[in-house]
Amino acid sequence: MRHAFEIDATPHEVWLGRESGEYILHLDNERLPVSLSLDDQGHGSLRIDGETVPITLARRGDDCFIHLDGSTWQLRYRDPLERASALAHGSHDDDIRAPMPGTTISVRVAPGDAVLKGATLLVMESMKLETAIIAPRDAVVVSVRVAVGQAFERDALLVEFDERPAAQPTATPT
Amino acid sequence: MTPWPFDTVLIANRGEIALRILRSVQAQGLRAVVVHHALDRLSPAVAQADQAIELRGNSPVAAYLDGDAILDAALASGAGAIHPGYGFLSENAAFARKVQAAGIRFIGPTPEAINLMGDKVRARAFVAQAGFPVAPSAIEDDDPSSFSERALQVGFPLLIKPAAGGGGKGMRIVRQSEQLAGEIERARSEAQRYFGDARLYVERYIENPRHIEVQVLGDDTGQVVHLFERECSVQRRFQKIVEESPSPALDAATRDRICSVAAGIARRAGYRNAGTVEFIFGQGEFYFLEMNTRLQVEHPVTEQITGIDLVREQLRIAAGEPLGYTQDDVRVSGHAIEYRIYAEDPARGYTPTTGPVLSLRVPGGEGIRVDLGIVQGQDISAAFDPMLAKLIVSGRDRQQALERADAALAQFVLLGCRTNIDFLRRLSRHPVFVAGDIHTGFLDAHPEVAADVSPSPATLRRLLGAAALQTRPLRDAAEAIPALHAAIGGWRN
Numbered sequence: 001m002r003h004a005f006e007i008d009a010t011p012h013e014v015w016l017g018r019e020s021g022e023y024i025l026h027l028d029n030e031r032l033p034v035s036l037s038l039d040d041q042g043h044g045s046l047r048i049d050g051e052t053v054p055i056t057l058a059r060r061g062d063d064c065f066i067h068l069d070g071s072t073w074q075l076r077y078r079d080p081l082e083r084a085s086a087l088a089h090g091s092h093d094d095d096i097r098a099p100m101p102g103t104t105i106s107v108r109v110a111p112g113d114a115v116l117k118g119a120t121l122l123v124m125e126s127m128k129l130e131t132a133i134i135a136p137r138d139a140v141v142v143s144v145r146v147a148v149g150q151a152f153e154r155d156a157l158l159v160e161f162d163e164r165p166a167a168q169p170t171a172t173p174t
Numbered sequence: 175m176t177p178w179p180f181d182t183v184l185i186a187n188r189g190e191i192a193l194r195i196l197r198s199v200q201a202q203g204l205r206a207v208v209v210h211h212a213l214d215r216l217s218p219a220v221a222q223a224d225q226a227i228e229l230r231g232n233s234p235v236a237a238y239l240d241g242d243a244i245l246d247a248a249l250a251s252g253a254g255a256i257h258p259g260y261g262f263l264s265e266n267a268a269f270a271r272k273v274q275a276a277g278i279r280f281i282g283p284t285p286e287a288i289n290l291m292g293d294k295v296r297a298r299a300f301v302a303q304a305g306f307p308v309a310p311s312a313i314e315d316d317d318p319s320s321f322s323e324r325a326l327q328v329g330f331p332l333l334i335k336p337a338a339g340g341g342g343k344g345m346r347i348v349r350q351s352e353q354l355a356g357e358i359e360r361a362r363s364e365a366q367r368y369f370g371d372a373r374l375y376v377e378r379y380i381e382n383p384r385h386i387e388v389q390v391l392g393d394d395t396g397q398v399v400h401l402f403e404r405e406c407s408v409q410r411r412f413q414k415i416v417e418e419s420p421s422p423a424l425d426a427a428t429r430d431r432i433c434s435v436a437a438g439i440a441r442r443a444g445y446r447n448a449g450t451v452e453f454i455f456g457q458g459e460f461y462f463l464e465m466n467t468r469l470q471v472e473h474p475v476t477e478q479i480t481g482i483d484l485v486r487e488q489l490r491i492a493a494g495e496p497l498g499y500t501q502d503d504v505r506v507s508g509h510a511i512e513y514r515i516y517a518e519d520p521a522r523g524y525t526p527t528t529g530p531v532l533s534l535r536v537p538g539g540e541g542i543r544v545d546l547g548i549v550q551g552q553d554i555s556a557a558f559d560p561m562l563a564k565l566i567v568s569g570r571d572r573q574q575a576l577e578r579a580d581a582a583l584a585q586f587v588l589l590g591c592r593t594n595i596d597f598l599r600r601l602s603r604h605p606v607f608v609a610g611d612i613h614t615g616f617l618d619a620h621p622e623v624a625a626d627v628s629p630s631p632a633t634l635r636r637l638l639g640a641a642a643l644q645t646r647p648l649r650d651a652a653e654a655i656p657a658l659h660a661a662i663g664g665w666r667n
Contacts, residue, residue: 003648005641008521008626012634016642016652023652025639034639042533042589048639057640058532058589064641065532068633070584071596075641100525101556126525126556153528153556 005064005075096133096159102126104146109159113141121159122146133158179493180254180279182207185219186244187259189547190563191471192219195257198485200224207251209244211237216552225251234557238262241269248278255279255492257485261559264468265292281492283447283467290443291465301462304442306435309454309461311377313337322358325376326351334358336365337373344368347379380456382613384423385409385463387452388436389476391487392445393497400437401476401484402506403429404450407612408601410524410624415594416601417472418511419479422572422610423455432460437501439465447491448473448484456613471514471564474545478510478568509575510568513583513598517560520597520624526560529553529591537582541568541575554591562593572610576602597624 002013015026025034025048038044038057046055046068056067062077102124109121119135122144139161146158182205185195192208196219199206208223211234220226227247231237238244241263248256256273258264258281267288273280282288291297295313302308312324315337325332334357336344344364348357358374366372389401405421406414424432436451439462450470452463473484482504491497517527534550543566548554554562565582569575583599601607601623606616617623629637642648 003642003645003651005638007629007634007637010628012638014638014642014648016648018652023643023649025635025642027635027638030635032635032639034643036640036643043535046636046640048636053636055636055640056533056535056587056589057644059644060530060532060590064644065589066637066640067533067587067589068636068640070599071627071633072587072589072593073629073637074592075637077641077645077647079647100522101528151556154525 003080004078006078007073007075011078094161094163095157096121096136096161098124098133098152098154098156098158099131100126101151101153102131103151104148104158105130107144107146107148109141109144111141111143115139115141124158135161137161178202178204178489181205182224182251182253182255183281183489184209184244184248184251184253184256185223185259186238186256186263187261188214188217188219188238188558189561190545191259191469191547192217193222193547194474194545195259195485196222198483198489199257201483202486202489204489207247207253209238209247213555213557216549217547218549219547221549227251234555241266241272245272245276245278248273249276253278255281255489257281257488258468260468260471265466267292279492281447281488283445283449287443287445287449288467291449291467294464297464298462300443301439304439306439307459307461309378309380311375313375314373315375321374322355325354325358328376328378331379331381332376333379334361334374334376336361336369336371337375338365338369338371348376378461380454380459380461382615383407383454383456384421384613385414385452386421386423386432386455386460387450387466387470388433389470389473389484390436390440390445390449390451391484391491391497392440392447392449393491394446394494395496396441396444397497397500398437398441398445399497399499399501399504400433400440401480401482401504402433404470404472404475405612406472407614408607408616409614410520410617414472415514415516416511416598416607417475418509418572418575419475420506420509428458428460435460435462448488471561472512474543474564474566475510475512478543478566479506479508480504481507508568508570509572510566511572511575511579511602513565513567513579513602514561514594515563515565515586515588515598516594517554517562517591518594519592520594521626524594524624526556527554527592528556531588532590533587534589535585535587536563537565537585539578539582541578542566542582543568562588565598576608596627600627 004011004013017024022033025032032049034048036046042058043056045052058065064075066073105123105125107122115135117137120132122133142160183199184207185192196206205224207225208219209227209229210220213234229237263269267285270280270285310328314321331349334346346357346361362372384407386405388403392398404417404419406417408416450466453460518524530553531550536544545564548562567575567579579602586595
């Protein structure tokens with residue numbers, strides 16, 4: 001089972017191994033010795049495939065923030081089990097998340113409501129503009145996680161849908 | 175130097191500008207008092223203040239808008255003057271009046287000047303009456319029966335705007351006279367729908383205009399000087415992101431004219447303290463847009479090329495000192511560019527971002543100035559304006575400033591909250607920007623500047639290698655492998 005990091009929602013699969021006391025990065029068709037040396041501020045150097053480059057790195061939860069060669073990147077670790085489950089159940093669109101930080105202006109649905117794709121779930125305000133949060137698919141609302149007037153950050157869970165029906169009906173176990 | 179008529183200055187602002195004002199206040203040997211909301215308790219301005227007073231409010235922004243609480247803090251701390259910074263209460267004439275009534279000096283213009291320039295229609299009429307250039311226009315209210323006829327005389331292309339409007343809503347560009355009647359009708363219906371007020375006005379439309387503004391200073395004796403121009407044409411959502419001086423668009427004669435007009439407007443308004451006269455510039459013509467009666471975000475570019483500390487000048491003027499120099503004494507040398515560092519995601523419509531500042535390292539060196547309002551460890555919240563810092567670079571000419579900017583932006587590290595730093599670097603390297611060929615629609619015309627960039631294969635390898643080594647499950651898996659190797663006897667992939 002492979003691990004993966006997402007950069008701007010694009011997944012990249014990796015595997016880390018260890019041989020003769022050093023770590024080996026396994027990519028699609030490459031195996032590269034890799035080592036990292038950081039001070040307590042996250043500044044240091046990365047040695048990979050015989051080259052050494054300066055790097056700054058900071059972690060928070062599943063996110064890894066990296067400053068490298070004058071650019072900043074954010075890599076989000078995707079747990080292999082969660083990925084497998086997401087691929088099987090399409091759980092990506094079970095969670096309706098905030099596209100940007102903001103405040104809830106109105107909530108149009110309640111737990112148990114059946115909604116059609118395109119229905120307005122709630123209206124939020126950000127940068128003095130109102131934005132409607134729209135149902136990405138037909139679903140039943142499991143929970144609404146924000147109340148009117150509540151402020152939230154980007155990516156905050158707003159509304160939870162029921163699990164997407166499996167693509168193929170499974171046989172009822174007997 | 176004459177002794178100051180006050181020994182304590184209260185700074186009624188936050189973020190980078192609170193710290194920037196504080197530095198100049200303390201450099202004069204004056205005490206700096208900073209008011210702040212609890213969210214800003216760890217900010218550098220609070221840490222360096224001689225006294226910090228916490229404000230309470232229904233929201234963090236409301237705390238900084240609570241004029242009465244700020245006035246109480248000034249009285250309690252013995253402040254003889256209040257510096258409002260920019261935003262918040264800086265252009266609030268009622269607040270300025272209250273401050274004066276309490277026997278405290280407001281570091282800014284008179285309440286009358288704030289009022290005059292705060293009303294855009296009145297300011298425009300004042301400037302036009304004084305004989306300075308405003309865009310040719312026709313206002314329906316002046317004489318509704320002749321409106322269409324007067325609109326035709328404005329010339330094309332023209333812009334129809336709702337009299338009660340704002341934010342670009344209900345505006346229509348008309349390029350040919352035969353379209354005018356129909357567009358007026360449609361604009362009227364939109365204005366009624368959006369604003370409940372169908373009155374219109376039309377104004378000559380400048381294609382691809384540039385935004386050029388002029389810094390002015392006036393003292394109590396009526397003396398006014400200008401400190402030359404700033405060009406602020408790179409904008410997103412009608413907000414500036416990069417400003418520079420001198421403007422690459424002006425020749426010496428035009429520069430002289432636009433700066434003289436700005437000083438003339440300020441003189442005519444009896445303007446005191448620091449202010450900025452904004453113009454739109456295109457096809458060789460410039461027109462008065464508005465006057466900002468406060469210190470501007472982008473004031474450092476002027477400081478870098480004139481060598482004048484604008485906050486110090488504001489303090490001196492508020493203390494009643496005359497400027498002590500004339501227009502001929504104001505000299506510029508070199509070139510300065512300011513880049514605004516925002517917590518925002520350019521690839522997603524410049525929406526604000528939030529997060530903790532996990533790692534922060536600012537560039538330094540010759541020609542590099544960073545006005546910073548954040549510290550490592552603090553949370554960037556959506557409660558305030560998303561501007562985090564300003565990078566100001568200067569050099570002997572624009573090319574050297576651009577080279578220094580590129581290096582400084584590459585060295586600027588802020589991890590934990592997405593920022594526009596990489597975007598600013600792409601913008602600063604863009605051939606059109608490098609050529610100085612910019613206008614206010616530049617970013618709309620070049621959406622690729624704001625788009626996400628995919629890592630190159632070499633960069634991707636490095637990113638994945640570093641992230642893998644810092645991710646526990648991957649390391650755990652790696653540690654488990656040697657045992658497996660041993661078990662199956664020297665197996666190689």
